[in-house]
Amino acid sequence: MTDQDFGGLKFQLENSRIVNVEPEVAYISLIRGRSDTKLATLVDVEGLEGGVALTNLDLLGWENFTEYTNSAPAWSTSPIPAPFKRLAYPRNEGRPSPWLHPVFFRKLPQVPSFTQLLLLKGAKFHVWVPISDERGISRVMREEDGPSLHLQVGKDVELEGGVRAVVCEGNDLRETLELCGNHVKLVLGLRSSGMPHPLKFLGWCSWNAFLQRVSLKDVKDAVDKLSSLGVKWAILDDGWEDVKERRLRSFGTDESKFPGGLKEAAEVIKSKMSWAGVWIATNGYWNGFDPETLSYKGVENGRGGLTPDPAEGFPFYLDYFRKVKRAGFDLVKLDNQSSLALDFGGPYTRGEFASGVEVEAHGALYGLGLDVIDCMSQLPENIHFLYRAQVIRNSMDYVPNSGDATKLHAIFNVYNALFTRWFGTPDFDMFMSHDRFSTFHALLRAISGGPVYLTDVPGRSDPQLVSKLRLSDGRLPLPDGVLTPFGDVFRDPYNSTNPLKAFNVANGSHLVLIANVNREGVEEEGSFSVGELGLGNSVVYDYFSEEVREVSPEEKLAFRLGELQFKYFIVVPKREFSPVGLVNVFVSPKGFAWGGNVAVAEDEGEFLVHGEELCTDDGRKVDGTSKVRVRRGSRIGPCGYL
Known part of the structure; x- marks a missing residue:
């Protein structure tokens, strides 16, 4: 173990070294290590006043919002719960989550585990970002001595070299973040594609309006009513698929709800709108795909299903997305990407597994000319391998009519965008124009710099509020940047x-x-x-x-x-x-x-x-x-x- 300083930061290094690449930028590089290795501990910050960590720990608890979500759809007869529960955040403990959550702290031992971005205010501003690649996943973990950089490989293999973190400092926080972001993109090889053309118009998604009970009849009703409000595209969210025990059985639809298949669904949307989108799970469905009905190479996920193989799974995605394309869809909401961290297995390192599947899925999507919203993709197993991302969901899901969730959703989105904007355009998620707090939600999305789309129950929309989101032809008056804190x-x-x-x-x-x-x-x-x-x-x-x-x-x-x-x-x-x-x-x-x-x-x-x-x-x-x-x-x- 050796001590090494970078500016106002003091590190204890194990199996690593700090390499200065610019006066205000350094890389923490692996020397040599096996399996899961601790590389560096931050033990002191000159003049530390406080900081913000973006962590993948769920320190809130999604279960607190189930009754709000279930009371909102068109079919619900449940009363809407009281607007506020005064939920505590952050909790002391939490399980890993697909989403990033900002945590504010005053002392280094308070930095939570599973941190992906660390902002520090001391004598100068400092930014610390772990770097993942196909060999292993890097995270900052909580320890008594201070936050520690860990490399998680998942296999007992010996590794040498490679950048495992970027560290930056400066006198201006925004300039320091910009500098660090440029180096992160350089090291990872990111080439963001920007927001696709359809998402520059007002849209709608079926999720909160119907949840998994969505049917063709519901979609037709929504298209009829929402198109008159200037909505130009719609996403058919989860609930259309041919599944059993939460495993994908085929690339077809649930015929009881969508008897004409995906083609009829796309035709219904495009009868009055310009573009159609569809929800698809990265691993097939929540428990993967069914090996008895789909004969593609996969890795067992421990839930009775398979995840497409990271080296030989491309045919799964090519066939699936080609069917979606031929049906007439233009956009895919690629969800459940975080499953790659859970489903990790086979002869692969963590990085090989995650990067392989991400590259296969996105290679097929982009090769077929389909636009993409990446969802549940904020783990390093996902976001570090989104090499040409367009739009990335930026926070936990929108929760209808919850004051606690409205507050936290705004905080999470504004702070997460400091980081996610390096990878793609942050998406602040859909919302209902008939929510208790609809004006706040609408304004937040309008000035976010990302897509703006509703999830209204047909017939309940607020036309006056919706009109403030778009020009008369449905175009969004999009800002030029991303909404971030000051x-x-x-x-x-x-x-x-x-x-x-x-x-x-x-x-x-x-x-x-x-x-x-x-x-x-x-x-x-x-x-x-x-x-x-x-x-x-x-x-x-x-x-x-x-x-x-x-x-x-x-x-x-x-x-x-x-x-x-x-x-x-x-x-x-x-x-x-x-x-x-x-x-x-x-x-x-x-x-x-x-x-x-x-x-x-x-x-x-x-x-x-x-x-x-x-x-x-x-x-x-x-x-x-x-x-x-x-x-x-x-x-x-x-x-x-x-």
Whole structure:
């Protein structure tokens, strides 16, 4: 065991060394080890004030939300439970989970096991990211001396060399994260594909509306009603498959619910929408595929089924996804990817097993031209092998009508996005526009930077709320980045009265969300200044109060928020002409495009402008702050440019 420092971090190393690759970046590399090996323990951080760990431990308990989920579908007669249970989070113990959960801490021994990203605030900011490859899976585990980097191989083999973690430090947290992300992508060989075209439109998914009882009749009802609200694509979620004892029996459908097979289901969706998606489990189904009815090479998973073999399972995926493609589907929600960590077996290391299956499945999908939402894929066995990911589900599932879940869902998504955006576009999950907290859910998705899709029971949608999510042709006014936290990001917004603060960017403006998400529902008071985002003189539009004001970087905007109340500010740089945009959609600045020094409306609606001596292309003059009715293609700006 040797001691080695990197900047303000002190490590005890075993079977590893620290290699500086840049002044503010180092790699922890394996020297030599067998089977499962401890490589490094972080024993001290200079001036440590606190940190955030993203862990795969379930420190909440999904069982707390079953009654909310079961009371929401169209067929349910169960009463909706009370909005709040005041659930404790994080619990002291938890089992490994497919999802990432942020945990806030003050001392190193408090860092939880199964951590994938460690953010530290000391004399400088530090970022520590374990790296997995086909030989083994790396995780940070909790130990008395401090968080320790472990390499889990799963076989008694001798290994030499290889990067097992990336460590970065800097004086600015966001810049340090960006630097570290670039090195993680370099080491892993990631080439994110970006969000596919269909997901740039408003969508719908069958899950919470019908759960596994979904039928062709339900899908037709949803398509008929949701298409009139501007929904352009739909996903047929779990419940359509030919299964027995939770094992996949064939690539066909449950004929009692989908008598015309997948082809008829796709035709129903595309009769009034542009694209169709379908849910598929990575291992076939929850307990794998049935070896008695599907004759593909697989590995026994201990639940009576097989998981496609990591070296010889490609024919399974090619045949399955080719059938999906020929039926008329464009998109696959590839779920239950975390099963690869549970089903690990055969003559493979953990890394060989997971990477082999991920590459086979995605190779078939991309080769056939199918778009993909990766789901339950936040374990290192999954996310580190998503080499060309498009969209990645970003948190635990949406839970209808639960105030506790609404708070935690927002926190989890905003913090997880600091990490998941390196791999693909974070997906904040579907939601119901008729949820108790629907406006908050809708806004969170709209400004997330990812896809926006409903799971409404047909006939219960809120048309006015839905209209704020999309332009008249169904396009999403998508922000240009990803919604992530700002301010004091090391204070726990659930277990303190520190509000959740998050921002994104859109067309040169900043979209700012401030929300009261503390566990007990205690009223929160505070303030926000544009200087917190590094901005200069600005025009700030309070979306819900419709107040507009000019502010300096230091000027404080005070707020008082009750339980699950929130503020949404659109911050526009102060110029001769400061357009807020189309205020009939949440992401107002993406309601126009710049045409030189003038704004060109992307859609019809109310256009909010701020400035002096402004004109429209039809001869109207505007001064100060005004809403102007526009049509698509209308131009507005300083009179000298029109």
